[in-house]
Structure formats: C-alpha cells, structure tokens
Amino acid sequence: MTQSMSQTVDDLWVLAVAVLVLFVPGVVALLAVRVTRVSTLIGLAPPISCGIASLTAMGCAVAGVPYGPVPLVLVAGLLALAGVWTWSRYPGTPSTGWKRPKPVDSVGVALGVVLVLGAITAGVRAWWGGMGSLRTLPQEHDMVVHTTLTAFVERSGRGAPWQLLPADLLTGTPAQPYPAGLHVLAAVVARFAGDAVVGLNAMTVVVSAVVWPVSVAVLAGVAARRSRISPGIAVLAGGTAAVVAIGLQQPMFLLNHVGGMLPTAAALAMAPGILAVLVTMPPTRGAVLSAGLALAGAVAVHPSACVTVGVSVVAWCAGELFSRGGAEFVVGRLRAVGAASVVGGLLSLPVLVPVLPQRAVVTSFPSEKPAESLTGAVRRVFAIPFDGFPGDxxxxxxxxxxxxxxxxxxxxxILIRRGPWGLITTWAVWAVVVLSMSLSPGRGWETVITRFFYNATFRIASHLNLFVPVIAALGVVFSAVALARRLARIPSVHRPPGRWGALGLVVVLTSVYGVLCLPGYLRLDQATVASRFSSPTPYVRVSVDDLAAIRWLAPRVGPGERVLNSANDGSTYLYVLGGVPVVNVMPLGVAAWSPSYSLLRDFNEYRTNRGTRRLLTELNIAWVYVDENTPKISSAGAPANWVAGPQYGLAPGLRGLEALPEVRAEFRSGAVTVYRVDLRAIRGLDTRPQHGVSPGVDTVR
Known part of the structure; x- marks a missing residue:
C-alpha cells in the first residue's frame, strides 16, 4: 500500500469515528426517552451529543477525574441502559408520526435518502480535497484558538466551562470561558487519531459536510409536510434541499474561510434541524427533554445559537398564524417550546454564566464591512453572492x-400556494435584518440582534442560507406537483402522471442542478477551503519555517520553562504538537492575564523596565519565538486597547531583539527565529547598571 493510499485510509477511519462521536450519543439519548421519529433522531443527535459531552466534562471536573473517551462512552452506556429499562417497563410502541407508506412514498423516501447521501459525498470531497489531508494545519486566526483548545482538552482532560483555555498553560489558570461544545467531542476524536489537528479537522468536515445537509433536509421535510405534501415527496424535498445546501458558500465555507469561525458555523449547521423539531414537537416529556438537551448542546457549541433559534422560532410561529388552524398550532408550540426552553436554559447555565462577563466585548464589536448601497444590500439578500474579504x-x-x-x-x-407561511416569514425576518445591517452596519435597530454576532456581516448574512435551500427545494416540488396536476386535467393525456410524475420531475430537476451547476460551485468552494489549508499562499500563518522551529525547540524547553510568543503565527503549535507551554494562546492576548499582552508590547524594553524584568523571571521565560512574516488581523477587542493601530501583525515588543545582549538567537529558519533568554543576566540588571543604562522603573502597563 502506498503512503498516499495509507493516509487516505487513515483519514476515512478518523472521519468515520467523528461521525459516530457526533451522532451516536445523541441517538442513544433520544431512544432512551422513546423518541423514534427518524427526522428527530438525525436532526437533534449532533447538538444532543455536544450537550452530553459538555455535561460529561462538567461531571468529570466535579468528580476530579479527567475527561476523555472513557467517561463519554460510560455516559452513553448508562443512557443505553436507561433506555433498555424504559422500553422494558413501558413496552408499548410510541407513535412515530408515520403510517405504512404507499409504494410511491417508499420510492420517494429512498430517492430522498440517495440525494442526501450524494450531497454528503460531494461535501466531504470538497472539504477533504481542499484540506489535502486531515493532518494539514489550518491557517485562519480563529483556528489558532480551536486547535489549542482541542489539544488542551485532549492533553489535560479538562473540558468543563470553568476549566477551559487557561491563559497560562503551565498553571491552568486563569480560565477564559470559550464555547467548547464541539471541541470536547473533537478532543475524543483527537485521542483516537493521536493528533489534535486531525481530530479538529475531522470534526470540521463532519459538521460542514454531514450535519449541515442533513439538518437542512430535515427542515425541508417538515416544511413540505406543513404544506400537505405526501411523505415520500417531502423526504425527496429534503434531498433536494441537501443538494442545494452543500454547494452554498455561506455559511459553512465562508465562515471557516474568513476567520475560522467554526463554532458559529457549527451552531448554524445544527439550527435548521433544531428548528424543525421545535415547530412540530408534541408537549410530551420525552420530546421536551430531548429538545431542551439539544438547545443546551447548541448553546455549548456557541451561545449565539439561542438567538438564531429563538428569533427563527418566533418568526415561524408568527407566520403560522396565517395558516388554517394556525392559532391552535401556535398555542401548542408555546407550551412545548416554552417547556423545552426552560430545560435548555437550566442545562445551559454552566456555559452561559461564565461567558456573561464577556458580553460587553462581544456586543460592542465594530462591523467588518462598511455600509452598502440599497442595490448592494438587495443583492446580498436575493443574489446568494459568493462573499468574503477583498480578493475573495x-x-x-x-x-x-x-x-x-x-x-x-x-x-x-410558496406565495401562490399560500404556505408554508412559517418558512416564508422566518426567511423574511432574517432578510430584513440583513438588509438593514447592510445599510447601517452596527448602528441601526437591527443591532438588537446583530450585536450577539459581533455585528459581523458574514455571520448575520449566513442566516439567510439556512432557509434558501428549503425554499429552493419547495419551489422544485411545488412546481412538479402543479405540473402533474395540470397534466391530469388535460383530456388528451390518457395516463396522468400523478404523484409518480411529480416524483420523477423532482428527481430530474434536482439531477440537472446536481450535474450541470453544483460541480462548478463546489470547485469554488474547494478552492476556498484550500486557500486556508493545503494552498494558503499568500495567506500563511503556519509555515514550513514554523514547523522547523517547533521541531528544534520542543525537545529543548526544560520543565517549568515558558516560551514567549505571539499567537498570530505558528508558535501555538508548540503546544498543540509538542505540549510546550507558550505564553500566548490568543492572537491579541488575554484580558484576564496581563502578562500575555504586556510582554508582547514591552518585552524589548526590559533593560529599562523593572516590571517587565520581574515578569520574565517570575514566569521563567527562557525562550522567545519570533516570526517576522505574520498575517495582518484586526486589532478590535485587544485587551486594554494595547495595539496602537487598527491592524496587528508582528508584536512591537518582539522587534529588534538582535540588539539585546541578554537575548541570543539560537535557531533561525527563514523569517522565524528562536531566542534563548539569559534570565541570570536579566536579574543582574536589577543590581547594577548595564552599559550606562539605569536599572529602570517598575512599570507594567
């Protein structure tokens, strides 16, 4: 077997494990509370798995045992035993909502499943192909945090919200709460793969290429059934929606491209499935518990999920008031969704309480884009543009x-058929928000919603595409059904096509799109992935020089020593790949631990700054890692506004180190230099002047 083939087989195994990790705990929990509807199982399993993993990590923290695959499997096993006990005590089969299907419905279901599997295959190929391999290091700046957090959970066994992503990796304090519902599962995959990067990349592929199309397919099926479409064609509508969704640049490809916004993308991927269940669930105990756990899991992935789902549910219910029997429908939803929200809110408290102090930072972020013209704003809503930064x-x-x-x-x-009004009003609400934000980013009334998404146009605009595939699929289905009915009224047509004809027409139209249009779309999407993974030129954060420096430095760092670094380069992989404690795990430093950013600003002033010298000796900083070729990122959100300009690249405190006698270059590869710090000589600066320089003042700003 060749090396490339062996790598392919290894990647496929890891992807299979990631699918199991993301779906099995959730499915087991749903079956344990006697939920058997297939759409609910596949729609809620991923967020419930994230919720179970987060709760398991919290339990491990309380019990004082490390979190990992064994505790997660143990919890899943206990849920399975609880399910066996429940089913044995109450053996009656609960209603699944499905009657014995007619042949046309059976064929429709089979074809719908085939379309969903085809969409998944195409998506995996685009993501995996763009990465080149699951071992490829990501280049986006948010991925610095995601890989470090995954490695921290996998290495330390700490995954509770109050333990996550400590600013100081050596002491594990202070913790800085970060949405980690996905990372605690990625850490389990990383343990299997033996590599945090592989585990996180596998989870990225599964969320973006499996969870996303499945979630959209579930919502499309629910919307079709609300329009009184037969079960088989409803499932087929879900398949069509999945095929459309997998090619869309937003949200999956775009959010992972422009900032590595994986948690936001994952929460959006799960939202359609959660919404589909919330607007159809009965107010039974099992349904309420499962929906509440799914909400808690989505919040654990990213707290903005409660806004995404909350606004969408309210908009959907408002639209249903225009439907026949809509008032009764909405009253039923208020009872069920209200109860599920209480359950989800209580389970989410350990996640939400630690992040509440950060809300001022999140909600005050400036928009990353200037105001657009009315034409540009309308185009953003209706044209489904291929978005990104200039050049993208x-x-x-x-x-x-x-x-x-x-x-x-x-x-x-939908307007001609007069429904489903819930879908159309939900899309319309988000369309108005996107339109308003495009005209006045971060300033208009819509900031009531957009501020929970960092006032980021990319994050808000991506909400439209949660519903565009569903609307497109219903357009195909409704057109096919209308054509079949019209043919049935023509006297010269002796054998009207009926449902079989509608089914066939949907398959044909979806296949035409899938064969003629989707491949080109996916080629652009794959290039988007490649630009941050396998072919990152000129956007390179982690270079071959970084990897060479990491290989050289990792075995030379002694016990208790720290490496001063800037997390805006490849230095964080000292910890991810080698377990070496670096000072900075966030590109701009951490507000709760001032040394993280004060040293980035003042390190090269240590000869005249006693406070900086004190930090160096107290933290035992024996090495400095400098990459002079770093990407430019926004300085918004920098602690204490320590960055002077609107953009941040090479930290000012890491410039001009060659002129400092107590700092000696030990390794150099390209733009990357590793310096050895003579702490004994630095301590001596406090007792005698050096080269005419006074011991300095004690200032740590």
Missing part, C-alpha cells in the same frame, strides 16, 4: 445563478 469575491457563476433562480421560484411558489 468572484462573479456570479452558473451555480449561484441557478440557486438564485430556484430561490425566487420557491418564493413565488
């Missing part, structure tokens, strides 16, 4: 034009 945007291609056409046809078809 490409002209509308066949795939984007096809999706735009399908979405417009879907909107028209």
């Amino acid at each position: 945007v490409v002209p509308l291609g066949a795939g984007q034009r096809a999706v735009m056409l399908l979405a417009l046809v879907g909107l028209a078809a």
